[in-house]
Amino acid sequence: MSDQQVSRRDFLKSSATLTGALVLACYVPGLAPCCSAAEAGFAPNAFVRLSADGSVTVIVGKSEMGQGTFTALAMLVAEELDCDWDRVRVEAAPVAPAYNHTTFGLQVTGGSSSVWSEWQRLSEAGAAARQMLVLAAAQAWQVQPEQCRTERGSVLGPAGRRSSYQDLVERAARLPVPTKVRLKDPRDYRLVGRPTHRLDSPAKVAGSAVFGIDVHTPGMLVAVLMRPPVFGATLKDFQDSKALQVPGVRRVVAVPAGIAVLADGFWPAKLGRERLQATWDLGPGGALSTPRMREEYAGRAATPGTVAAKRGTAGAALARAEKVLRAEYEVPYLAHAPMEPLNCFVDLKADHCHIRTGSQFQTVDRDAAAKAAGLRPEQVTLETTFLGGGFGRRANPASDFVVEAVQVAKAAGQPVKVIWTREDDLKGGYYRPMWYDRISAGISGGRLTSWQHTIVGQSIIAGTSFEAALVKDGIDDTSVEGAADLPYAVDHLLVDLHTMKNPVPTLWWRSVGHSHTAFVVESFLDEVAAALGKDPLICRRELLKNKPRHLGVLNAAARLADWGSPLPAGHGRGIAVHASFKSYVAQVAEVSLDPAGALRVHRVFCAVDCGSVVNPDTIRAQMESGIVFGLSAALYGAITLKDGRVEQTNFDSYPVVRLDAMPKVEVEIVKSTEKPGGIGETAVPPIAPAVANALCALTGARVRALPLTPERIAAARPGRTT
Amino acid sequence: MTSLKVNGETYQVAATPDMPLLWVLRDHLKLTGTKFGCGEGLCGACTVLIDGAAERSCSITLAEVGERQVTTIEGIPANHPVKQAWLAEEVSQCGYCQPGQVVAAVALLKQNRLPSDEQINQAMSGNLCRCGTYQRIRKAIHAASSKMAKGGIIHE
Numbered sequence: 001m002s003d004q005q006v007s008r009r010d011f012l013k014s015s016a017t018l019t020g021a022l023v024l025a026c027y028v029p030g031l032a033p034c035c036s037a038a039e040a041g042f043a044p045n046a047f048v049r050l051s052a053d054g055s056v057t058v059i060v061g062k063s064e065m066g067q068g069t070f071t072a073l074a075m076l077v078a079e080e081l082d083c084d085w086d087r088v089r090v091e092a093a094p095v096a097p098a099y100n101h102t103t104f105g106l107q108v109t110g111g112s113s114s115v116w117s118e119w120q121r122l123s124e125a126g127a128a129a130r131q132m133l134v135l136a137a138a139q140a141w142q143v144q145p146e147q148c149r150t151e152r153g154s155v156l157g158p159a160g161r162r163s164s165y166q167d168l169v170e171r172a173a174r175l176p177v178p179t180k181v182r183l184k185d186p187r188d189y190r191l192v193g194r195p196t197h198r199l200d201s202p203a204k205v206a207g208s209a210v211f212g213i214d215v216h217t218p219g220m221l222v223a224v225l226m227r228p229p230v231f232g233a234t235l236k237d238f239q240d241s242k243a244l245q246v247p248g249v250r251r252v253v254a255v256p257a258g259i260a261v262l263a264d265g266f267w268p269a270k271l272g273r274e275r276l277q278a279t280w281d282l283g284p285g286g287a288l289s290t291p292r293m294r295e296e297y298a299g300r301a302a303t304p305g306t307v308a309a310k311r312g313t314a315g316a317a318l319a320r321a322e323k324v325l326r327a328e329y330e331v332p333y334l335a336h337a338p339m340e341p342l343n344c345f346v347d348l349k350a351d352h353c354h355i356r357t358g359s360q361f362q363t364v365d366r367d368a369a370a371k372a373a374g375l376r377p378e379q380v381t382l383e384t385t386f387l388g389g390g391f392g393r394r395a396n397p398a399s400d401f402v403v404e405a406v407q408v409a410k411a412a413g414q415p416v417k418v419i420w421t422r423e424d425d426l427k428g429g430y431y432r433p434m435w436y437d438r439i440s441a442g443i444s445g446g447r448l449t450s451w452q453h454t455i456v457g458q459s460i461i462a463g464t465s466f467e468a469a470l471v472k473d474g475i476d477d478t479s480v481e482g483a484a485d486l487p488y489a490v491d492h493l494l495v496d497l498h499t500m501k502n503p504v505p506t507l508w509w510r511s512v513g514h515s516h517t518a519f520v521v522e523s524f525l526d527e528v529a530a531a532l533g534k535d536p537l538i539c540r541r542e543l544l545k546n547k548p549r550h551l552g553v554l555n556a557a558a559r560l561a562d563w564g565s566p567l568p569a570g571h572g573r574g575i576a577v578h579a580s581f582k583s584y585v586a587q588v589a590e591v592s593l594d595p596a597g598a599l600r601v602h603r604v605f606c607a608v609d610c611g612s613v614v615n616p617d618t619i620r621a622q623m624e625s626g627i628v629f630g631l632s633a634a635l636y637g638a639i640t641l642k643d644g645r646v647e648q649t650n651f652d653s654y655p656v657v658r659l660d661a662m663p664k665v666e667v668e669i670v671k672s673t674e675k676p677g678g679i680g681e682t683a684v685p686p687i688a689p690a691v692a693n694a695l696c697a698l699t700g701a702r703v704r705a706l707p708l709t710p711e712r713i714a715a716a717r718p719g720r721t722t
Numbered sequence: 723m724t725s726l727k728v729n730g731e732t733y734q735v736a737a738t739p740d741m742p743l744l745w746v747l748r749d750h751l752k753l754t755g756t757k758f759g760c761g762e763g764l765c766g767a768c769t770v771l772i773d774g775a776a777e778r779s780c781s782i783t784l785a786e787v788g789e790r791q792v793t794t795i796e797g798i799p800a801n802h803p804v805k806q807a808w809l810a811e812e813v814s815q816c817g818y819c820q821p822g823q824v825v826a827a828v829a830l831l832k833q834n835r836l837p838s839d840e841q842i843n844q845a846m847s848g849n850l851c852r853c854g855t856y857q858r859i860r861k862a863i864h865a866a867s868s869k870m871a872k873g874g875i876i877h878e
C-alpha cells in the first residue's frame with residue numbers, strides 16, 4: 001500500500017445535508033461557498049454522495065456519449081470506497097471548475113482522456129470517503145480505525161462489529177476530510193479490471209434515457225433553422241408569410257445563424273422552413289469546390305512547408321538513396337453524423353439562462369451561451385444530457401449549436417429547443433479536414449534510410465480561442481500527430497506542414513489527426529516493405545525494435561489473426577499498427593472483393609494496449625466501435641462541395657457501415673501495468689490502412705485515396721491505365 | 723382530434739393527419755423512446771411496431787396508421803427476451819439507435835424464431851448504429867432467439 005498525498009487537499013471539505021448525505025466536495029476558490037451543511041445535497045462540486053437510503057451517487061463531469069465513461073469513472077470511485085456496486089448510480093455534473101479536466105483545465109470530454117485524467121482524483125475521492133466512514137465507525141465503537149476494515153458498503157470492526165455505510169453517513173459527514181488517503185494496491189482491486197455491466201444500459205434499452213432531443217418543458221417551442229446555403233453566406237432578404245400559414249407555426253425570427261421557424265413541434269417547424277423564401281449573398285464561399293481545392297493542395301504538397309519534425313537530413317539522404325519511393329495520398333472531408341442530430345434546449349430569462357443539451361464542452365459552451373445571451377457565465381446553467389454520439393462534433397470551440405439556440409431563444413422570448421435535421425447535420429460544416437499528403441522514402445543497402453512527409457490541409461485549432469495555446473511555431477499538432485511522431489526507426493526524417501485557409505469549418509473527428517496520418521503512414525509503410533521485399537509484419541517488427549508497446553500489439557494482432565496462414569481463395573489480409581491517445585492498437589483485416597468490385601471486410605483482429613484497465617468489456621466495445629466508425633470512412637465517407645454547396649444530404653448519399661457489412665471482430669487486450677491510456681478513439685486510425693493493405697495484398701491495387709470505392713479500386717489494379 | 727392506439731391505450735391527438743407518426747409519438751404523446759435519426763426512412767432509429775410488424779414511424783402518417791395498434795419501445799415489456807438479451811450482451815453504447823434496434827429485433831423474432839445470420843442481415847441492415855454495436859446486436863438476437871425457443875415464450 002502506498003500513502004498518497006491528496007492533491008488540492010486545502011480545498012477538500014466535507015459536509016452533511018439535512019437528509020444525511022455525505023458529500024465529499026472539492027471547494028472551489030472564487031465560487032460562493034457551496035459546502036454549508038444545508039446546501040451540500042445539491043453542492044455542484046462534489047464527486048460522490050452517500051445517502052441515508054444506502055445509495056451511492058457518483059457525480060461525473062464527463063459526458064456519456066457511448067464510450068462508457070459513466071461506468072468506468074464510477075468504478076474508480078466505488079473501488080476505493082469499497083461500496084456495494086449495485087447501489088451505485090451516476091449523475092451528470094453541472095458546469096463548475098471542480099469538474100475541469102485535470103490536465104486541460106476546462107470541463108471537456110475529449111482526447112480519449114477521461115480515465116487517465118480522472119483515475120487519481122476519483123480514486124482519492126472514493127478513498128477519502130471510505131476513510132471517513134471508517135473513522136466514524138471507529139469513533140462510535142471507541143476503537144482505533146486501524147482495527148476496522150471495509151467490505152461491500154460496511155465497516156467491520158473488532159468483536160464482530162459491523163455497520164453499514166448508510167448508518168454512518170451522518171457521523172462521517174461531520175468529520176474533517178483526511179489530508180492523506182491510502183489508495184488500494186491494484187492487486188487488491190475487486191471491481192476495477194473486471195468486466196462490469198454499464199450503469200446506463202437499462203435506461204437505454206428501456207427507451208427512457210433522456211437525450212438532448214428528448215427534452216421538453218411546458219410552453220416550449222421547437223425551432224428548425226434555415227442556415228446559409230454555402231459557408232460564409234449572409235442573409236439578404238426573406239419572406240415568411242407562407243411559413244406562418246402552416247398550422248402550428250408560431251413565429252419566424254432571423255438570427256445571426258439563420259432564419260428560425262418556431263412551432264409547437266418539430267414537424268410544423270420543418271414544414272414551415274420548407275415554405276420560407278430567402279435570398280443570400282453567397283460571398284466567396286459560393287465558388288468552393290473540392291476538386292479545385294484538391295488541385296491547390298496537390299500543388300502545395302510539392303513545395304516545402306513548415307517543419308514539424310526533423311532528424312538528420314532527409315532531403316540529402318533521399319538524393320543519395322539507391323531507391324526512392326514517392327507517393328501522394330489524400331482523404332476527404334468527413335462529417336461526424338452522430339445518430340442523434342444536434343439539438344439544444346434554452347430557457348432564457350432576464351438574469352438567467354438554462355441550457356439542456358448533449359455537450360462535450362461544457363465550459364466553452366456555457367461561456368459562449370453567456371456571451372450570446374448578454375449574461376455573465378455564472379448566470380448560465382448547463383445540464384448535460386446523454387449524448388446520442390459525439391465523436392467530437394459536440395465539442396466545438398465555436399459552440400455553434402448552443403450559440404444559435406440562445407440567439408433563437410433570445411429573439412423568441414420563450415423556451416426553445418432547436419433541432420437539426422440530418423440534412424442540416426451533414427451540410428453544417430465542422431468536418432474532419434480534407435488532407436493531401438506527399439510522402440517519400442529512401443532505401444539504401446536493403447534498409448529504410450530516409451522518410452519525408454509533407455502534409456497539406458486546414459488547421460482545426462487555428463482561428464479558435466485555443467490557437468495561442470495549441471499552435472506552436474506555426475504547427476497545429478493535431479495536423480501532424482501520428483506522422484511527426486513516426487515510430488519507425490529511420491535515420492533521416494522530415495515532416496512538414498502547409499496549413500491551408502478556406503471557409504469550410506473543420507473540427508476534431510474521432511481520433512483527430514490520426515484518422516488521416518495513420519492511413520498515410522501505415523499504407524506507405526507497406527509500400528516500403530514491398531520495395532524492401534519484406535513481409536509487412538516482419539518489416540514492421542524490424543523497424544519497431546525499440547518500441548516495445550507497438551511491438552506488443554503488433555505481435556498480438558498477428559497471432560490472433562494467425563498471420564501467414566492460408567486464407568480462403570479470393571481473400572487478402574493486411575496489417576497496421578498505430579499509437580494514439582496514450583494507447584497502442586494493431587489490427588489485421590481480412591478482405592475480399594464482391595462481384596461488383598466493392599470491398600467486403602470479413603474479419604478484423606485487434607490488439608490493444610491501453611495500460612491499466614478499468615472495464616475490459618468497455619474496451620472491447622470501444623475497439624468494435626472504433627473499427628466500425630473507421631470502416632465507414634474507409635469504405636464510403638466523403639463530404640464534397642460543388643459551387644460551395646455540400647453534395648451529401650442524408651444517409652443515402654453519406655452511407656455508413658450497416659449490419660450486413662459488419663466484419664467479425666476479435667479483440668485482445670494486451671496485459672499491461674502501464675499508466676492508463678485512451679480507448680474511445682484509438683481503434684479508428686489503424687482500420688483504414690489495414691483494409692487498404694489487405695486490398696493491395698489481394699489485388700496488387702494500392703489505393704492512396706479514401707474512401708476505397710469500387711471505382712478507385714478498379715482504377716488502381718495493376719495493368720489498368722488511369 | 724384523431725384517435726391513435728399506442729401501447730394498448732387509445733389517445734385523442736390534436737395533430738394534423740399528415741403528421742408522421744414519429745412526431746405524434748414524440749411531440750404530442752411525449753413517448754420519446756422512439757428516435758429521430760434521418761426523417762427519410764434511411765436509419766431505423768424511429769422503428770415501431772404497427773400491428774406487430776416493424777415500420778419506420780418517420781415515414782408513415784397519422785392518417786395511414788388509422789385504427790392499427792402501435793407498439794413503441796416503451797410498450798415492450800422489460801422482461802422481453804430481446805430486452806433481456808440486449809442487457810446481457812451489453813449492446814448499448816450511446817444508446818440512441820437502440821430503441822429502434824430492439825423494436826426491429828422483436829419484430830424479426832416474432833416472424834422468425836430462429837433467424838440465420840443472413841436473415842438477421844436482411845431484417846436489421848436498415849437500422850444504423852454509428853457506435854458500431856452490430857456484432858453485439860447479432861449476438862443478442864441469437865441469444866434471445868434461443869431463449870425464446872427453449873422457453874417456448876410467446877411475446878406479443
Ligand code: FES
Nearest residue numbers: 759760761766780
Ligand atoms: S428517422 Fe425514420 S428511418 Fe431514420
Ligand code: FES
Nearest residue numbers: 816817851852853
Ligand atoms: S449505440 Fe450509438 S448509435 Fe447505436
